Amino acid sequence: MDHMITAEHLTKRYRSRVAVDDVSFTASPGRVTGFLGPNGAGKSTTMRMLCGLASPTAGSSTVLGVPFRALENPGRHVGVLLDAAAQHNGRTGRESLSISAQLMNLPTRRVEEVLELVGLTPSEGGTRIRGYSLGMRQRLGLAAALLGDPEVLILDEPANGLDPAGIRWMRGLLTSFAAAGGTVLLSSHLLLEVEAVADDLVIIGQGRVLAQGSAAELLAVPGTQVQSLDDDRLGAALNAAGFDVATTGAGITTSATVDDVGRIALGAAIVVTDLRPAANAGLEELFFTMTAQHGREDVSV
Amino acid sequence: MSAYRTTHQAVGSVTDASSAGQPTGLRPATGGIPFLRLCRVELRKQLDTRAGVWLLVAIALVNCGFIALTLFTADAAALTWTSLSQSASLGQLLLLPLIGVMAATSEWSARTALTTFTLEPRRTRVNLAKLASAGALGLIVMAVTFAVSAVLNLVGIVWQGGDGSWALDWGVVAGSGLALVLLVWQGVAFGLALLSTPVAIVAYLALPTVWTVLTLTIESLRGPAEWLDVNQTLSVLMMGAMTADDWPRLAVSLLVWLAVPLAFGLWRTARREP
Numbered sequence: 001m002d003h004m005i006t007a008e009h010l011t012k013r014y015r016s017r018v019a020v021d022d023v024s025f026t027a028s029p030g031r032v033t034g035f036l037g038p039n040g041a042g043k044s045t046t047m048r049m050l051c052g053l054a055s056p057t058a059g060s061s062t063v064l065g066v067p068f069r070a071l072e073n074p075g076r077h078v079g080v081l082l083d084a085a086a087q088h089n090g091r092t093g094r095e096s097l098s099i100s101a102q103l104m105n106l107p108t109r110r111v112e113e114v115l116e117l118v119g120l121t122p123s124e125g126g127t128r129i130r131g132y133s134l135g136m137r138q139r140l141g142l143a144a145a146l147l148g149d150p151e152v153l154i155l156d157e158p159a160n161g162l163d164p165a166g167i168r169w170m171r172g173l174l175t176s177f178a179a180a181g182g183t184v185l186l187s188s189h190l191l192l193e194v195e196a197v198a199d200d201l202v203i204i205g206q207g208r209v210l211a212q213g214s215a216a217e218l219l220a221v222p223g224t225q226v227q228s229l230d231d232d233r234l235g236a237a238l239n240a241a242g243f244d245v246a247t248t249g250a251g252i253t254t255s256a257t258v259d260d261v262g263r264i265a266l267g268a269a270i271v272v273t274d275l276r277p278a279a280n281a282g283l284e285e286l287f288f289t290m291t292a293q294h295g296r297e298d299v300s301v
Numbered sequence: 302m303s304a305y306r307t308t309h310q311a312v313g314s315v316t317d318a319s320s321a322g323q324p325t326g327l328r329p330a331t332g333g334i335p336f337l338r339l340c341r342v343e344l345r346k347q348l349d350t351r352a353g354v355w356l357l358v359a360i361a362l363v364n365c366g367f368i369a370l371t372l373f374t375a376d377a378a379a380l381t382w383t384s385l386s387q388s389a390s391l392g393q394l395l396l397l398p399l400i401g402v403m404a405a406t407s408e409w410s411a412r413t414a415l416t417t418f419t420l421e422p423r424r425t426r427v428n429l430a431k432l433a434s435a436g437a438l439g440l441i442v443m444a445v446t447f448a449v450s451a452v453l454n455l456v457g458i459v460w461q462g463g464d465g466s467w468a469l470d471w472g473v474v475a476g477s478g479l480a481l482v483l484l485v486w487q488g489v490a491f492g493l494a495l496l497s498t499p500v501a502i503v504a505y506l507a508l509p510t511v512w513t514v515l516t517l518t519i520e521s522l523r524g525p526a527e528w529l530d531v532n533q534t535l536s537v538l539m540m541g542a543m544t545a546d547d548w549p550r551l552a553v554s555l556l557v558w559l560a561v562p563l564a565f566g567l568w569r570t571a572r573r574e575p
Contacts, residue, residue, distance in 0.1 A: 051419050052419070073333055075419070
């Protein structure tokens with residue numbers, strides 16, 4: 001599979017502080033790659049390096065196979081939203097998009113198209129950005145990223161400031177973008193946001209990659225949860241068959257598969273009242289496990 | 302696929318209003334951004350904000366004021382196209398460089414550099430487009446001033462019985478045009494070097510004046526001042542009376558007040574993280 005974004009050993013040092021430490025990952029077409037980490041983990045710095053805005057101390061990165069700075073008319077290939085607040089307050093939303101459209105040599109109708117696409121009304125488009133709420137700025141930023149009909153989206157905390165309906169809308173937008181073959185790299189410290197949309201995950205803490213892989217892989221928790229009329233005896237039977245067993249509030253959890261547990265219970269003639277794969281602990285637990293050792297707990301869920 | 306995937310597909314179908322990924326009918330991108338297009342966009346950015354518009358309005362008002370003053374008070378014999386357009390040029394000489402300053406600084410104060418440099422990562426090219434477009438704006442404003450002055454010259458002839466000479470001193474015209482462009486570039490250079498609108502404006506307005514005042518009060522500075530006082534060398538240029546001695550003086554003063562801040566500004570903006 002072709003990688004649309006690659007980061008190779010990216011490192012960024014500011015004086016004595018290491019913001020990004022040997023970060024390598026890829027993002028593939030047709031997939032949403034979630035870049036997840038607590039505040040200050042180095043997500044934004046990494047994305048700035050990907051977009052050629054910051055020079056890495058060591059390492060390199062490419063977008064569409066070349067370093068970002070070597071892209072011709074990059075807005076037509078890569079949509080970037082790094083900071084929704086970084087807009088000129090004295091311009092209207094429409095003017096701000098029109099400038100970019102003119103630079104990319106796009107027809108003026110494209111500005112109206114993306115305004116509609118992100119749910120800003122024509123009259124909101126004609127308002128100066130000074131009067132925009134954070135959510136509106138975020139939508140305008142997304143409009144700017146989508147303007148050039150890019151193949152790749154690089155979005156830093158795009159859900160910031162959106163209300164729940166807005167977050168749901170954005171999920172749909174990113175999913176259909178990826179479904180059409182686009183590549184999405186989105187960062188977030190909001191676990192639920194990434195969990196709901198990402199196909200692949202890169203988890204970062206204190207500047208280092210802590211885990212990466214497909215979301216399915218990272219989230220799969222092997223094991224079974226079972227409740228029976230005689231948990232003690234079932235536990236002993238499972239133990240005897242060589243499986244790990246732990247007693248929980250609601251029955252027992254074991255490393256055996258659902259099939260194994262059913263077969264053993266049948267053999268031991270124990271009535272099973274509840275039998276299912278162990279509840280998917282989800283990204284949250286993974287995330288906390290991965291980052292807890294780094295002592296940053298300022299994560300909102 | 303995981304349960305998560307299934308969940309968000311369901312959500313996606315609910316919010317099907319989004320059409321990201323749908324065909325947009327845009328022609329595929331070919332080639333980079335031509336320099337002329339970059340200049341046009343930079344020119345637009347100088348004029349599409351309130352600050353830019355009000356500076357132009359202020360220039361027009363100041364010019365109108367001076368031209369009215371000339372029409373009402375000057376001797377009829379002194380009312381010529383040249384004299385009217387000269388008095389009508391003060392506004393842009395004073396204020397147009399501030400548009401140059403803001404062209405450079407607003408990218409950093411409003412942090413639009415983030416967008417600008419992701420759409421054109423060659424930063425020095427963007428800065429050169431700022432210089433070219435701000436200089437072009439100077440020439441456009443000057444052409445407008447000459448056109449308005451021509452109309453007022455007619456008014457002078459009819460109303461005040463003015464001399465109304467249409468003779469233009471081309472040395473003055475070329476000298477004023479060049480001086481205006483150089484002043485605007487000095488504004489851009491100060492903006493790029495200092496990257497803060499108030500600091501750059503104060504520095505642009507105050508430093509050359511402070512130097513001029515110093516050279517007037519301190520005897521020993523008069524010699525070097527002929528080479529280093531940009532107010533002095535530019536006023537000679539604007540009078541259209543450049544001699545062989547004056548060109549090197551102009552060059553040296555511009556090196557100090559334009560080339561050095563510009564070089565530092567280009568170096569600084571090429572490295573700074575927006």
